[in-house]
Amino acid sequence: MPETERIAILDNDGTMWVEKPMYVQLFFVMDRLKQMAEADPALLDQPHFKAATKGDLTYFFGLDPHAGGDFKELMKTVFDSHAGMSQDDFMLMAKEFLETAKHPRFGMLYKDLTYKPMVELAHYLDDNGFKVFLASGGGMSFLRTVSEEIYNIPKERVIGSNISFETRMTDEGPVIFRKKGLVDPLDDGPGKPVNIELHIGRKPILAAGNSDGDLHMLWLARKSGQRSLSLLLRHDDAKHEYAYDEGSEKTLQMAKERGWIVISMKDDWKKVF
Amino acid sequence: MPETERIAILDNDGTMWVEKPMYVQLFFVMDRLKQMAEADPALLDQPHFKAATKGDLTYFFGLDPHAGGDFKELMKTVFDSHAGMSQDDFMLMAKEFLETAKHPRFGMLYKDLTYKPMVELAHYLDDNGFKVFLASGGGMSFLRTVSEEIYNIPKERVIGSNISFETRMTDEGPVIFRKKGLVDPLDDGPGKPVNIELHIGRKPILAAGNSDGDLHMLWLARKSGQRSLSLLLRHDDAKHEYAYDEGSEKTLQMAKERGWIVISMKDDWKKVF
Numbered sequence: 001m002p003e004t005e006r007i008a009i010l011d012n013d014g015t016m017w018v019e020k021p022m023y024v025q026l027f028f029v030m031d032r033l034k035q036m037a038e039a040d041p042a043l044l045d046q047p048h049f050k051a052a053t054k055g056d057l058t059y060f061f062g063l064d065p066h067a068g069g070d071f072k073e074l075m076k077t078v079f080d081s082h083a084g085m086s087q088d089d090f091m092l093m094a095k096e097f098l099e100t101a102k103h104p105r106f107g108m109l110y111k112d113l114t115y116k117p118m119v120e121l122a123h124y125l126d127d128n129g130f131k132v133f134l135a136s137g138g139g140m141s142f143l144r145t146v147s148e149e150i151y152n153i154p155k156e157r158v159i160g161s162n163i164s165f166e167t168r169m170t171d172e173g174p175v176i177f178r179k180k181g182l183v184d185p186l187d188d189g190p191g192k193p194v195n196i197e198l199h200i201g202r203k204p205i206l207a208a209g210n211s212d213g214d215l216h217m218l219w220l221a222r223k224s225g226q227r228s229l230s231l232l233l234r235h236d237d238a239k240h241e242y243a244y245d246e247g248s249e250k251t252l253q254m255a256k257e258r259g260w261i262v263i264s265m266k267d268d269w270k271k272v273f
Numbered sequence: 274m275p276e277t278e279r280i281a282i283l284d285n286d287g288t289m290w291v292e293k294p295m296y297v298q299l300f301f302v303m304d305r306l307k308q309m310a311e312a313d314p315a316l317l318d319q320p321h322f323k324a325a326t327k328g329d330l331t332y333f334f335g336l337d338p339h340a341g342g343d344f345k346e347l348m349k350t351v352f353d354s355h356a357g358m359s360q361d362d363f364m365l366m367a368k369e370f371l372e373t374a375k376h377p378r379f380g381m382l383y384k385d386l387t388y389k390p391m392v393e394l395a396h397y398l399d400d401n402g403f404k405v406f407l408a409s410g411g412g413m414s415f416l417r418t419v420s421e422e423i424y425n426i427p428k429e430r431v432i433g434s435n436i437s438f439e440t441r442m443t444d445e446g447p448v449i450f451r452k453k454g455l456v457d458p459l460d461d462g463p464g465k466p467v468n469i470e471l472h473i474g475r476k477p478i479l480a481a482g483n484s485d486g487d488l489h490m491l492w493l494a495r496k497s498g499q500r501s502l503s504l505l506l507r508h509d510d511a512k513h514e515y516a517y518d519e520g521s522e523k524t525l526q527m528a529k530e531r532g533w534i535v536i537s538m539k540d541d542w543k544k545v546f
Contacts, residue, residue: 004427140474154277156404156429156430157429165470167464169463174496185439190442194438194449219446
């Protein structure tokens with residue numbers, strides 16, 4: 001297999017690191033919404049500011065597409081909370097969160113809750129001439145703040161959903177700001193092959209995911225015209241992590257029909273974190 | 274300098290290959306418009322189809338922003354001519370053009386009209402641990418068909434202006450199609466830092482361009498916080514290539530004021546192609 005064709009793409013939330021009790025980035029957003037409402041109490045009229053201020057996780061659980069929430073609405077809440085600031089400021093804020101915030105159940109930093117066998121896979125692929133990309137349904141920039149540290153995956157190989165940017169000219173030169181507005185498509189479902197084309201221009205020969213948002217990407221790998229591997233991670237280890245199939249039903253069914261490999265966290269892994 | 278920071282970004286048209294008598298991609302588009310008008314003569318009511326069919330280069334020269342044309346209008350003409358087809362079909366068509374079409378003055382394939390000293394620079398940087406990217410005002414996909422062959426720059430390191438894509442599900446899986454509609458921003462002027470953030474997430478420490486469309490990118494390199502190099506290529510060799518400053522006036526002025534390095538094709542290069 002020529003090196004140019006050795007493209008591997010890994011979903012992040014639920015495939016490379018923990019996504020329960022809710023997406024890591026949502027905890028970050030809650031902090032931000034709370035800060036914003038402290039500065040401007042009029043914002044408390046809006047349900048997500050109110051929920052963040054009260055620490056009402058249930059409200060945010062309900063936004064999760066795995067639990068039947070609307071992904072676009074969710075991402076609007078996520079991205080709007082950081083619109084208007086410079087990209088450099090955003091990156092500092094995200095990095096600080098990931099260096100300090102801890103998971104409510106495991107008491108560890110979120111960035112340490114990566115799946116050991118998946119990180120080993122990424123390193124193994126890297127050692128064998130693969131270019132390993134992340135394709136996250138979550139925010140591209142958020143993940144880029146730690147991708148090099150936790151996975152050895154460089155920033156330019158992190159694909160994700162996006163707010164739109166703009167360049168403002170200042171006396172000190174161009175500065176990137178975060179504008180309101182989701183970039184279409186979000187990096188989920190049919191948006192994943194689109195963003196793979198935009199960022200890579202090649203089909204992956206290995207794709208790994210864990211939910212229906214990865215279905216299109218997993219199928220895309222089978223269309224590379226090369227020998228390929230589609231891996232679906234199943235969360236079935238409530239003892240060491242979580243057990244849930246919600247939001248993955250279609251892809252589990254498709255994997256069965258098409259012979260994609262299903263990884264059982266319970267049966268196939270010695271260690272989760 | 275750590276390897277992660279060694280990012281170099283090179284503009285393509287007029288910096289890495291010839292852009293006169295007009296952008297290479299415009300010759301490709303003329304072929305396509307002609308074909309479309311042959312299939313549907315009603316299209317000849319529109320000036321660009323008429324001009325393409327008559328081989329009226331003057332009409333297309335006028336679209337060039339270097340000659341005062343509107344870049345957005347130009348790109349709409351370029352991209353709309355390939356909307357509606359699959360991305361795979363587009364790539365084959367672009368590749369075929371670049372493997373056969375010849376430059377009207379030099380009689381060589383366009384893809385062979387790359388600037389030898391700039392290609393040497395790209396290889397030198399590559400040999401020294403740099404990640405070398407192309408940032409083209411022109412179409413990203415068009416350039417990706419030959420970037421590996423002519424520059425040894427992999428597809429995922431080609432940034433450019435874009436049509437929007439969509440995934441259509443078929444019985445054989447997901448297929449990417451080219452939709453009507455320019456992706457905002459085009460990869461020109463203030464759009465270049467935006468797309469650099471999207472595709473790389475780091476500021477370049479070396480940037481090279483040749484026109485006012487590169488001004489923001491050249492300035493961005495000076496803001497990397499590292500030792501950096503901004504290179505402006507000046508077309509002043511009418512004998513071996515072309516001599517023109519139109520569309521580069523602001524950047525030439527800025528280079529003078531800020532001490533960016535101006536490369537004279539006439540004085541500094543032994544060989545152009």
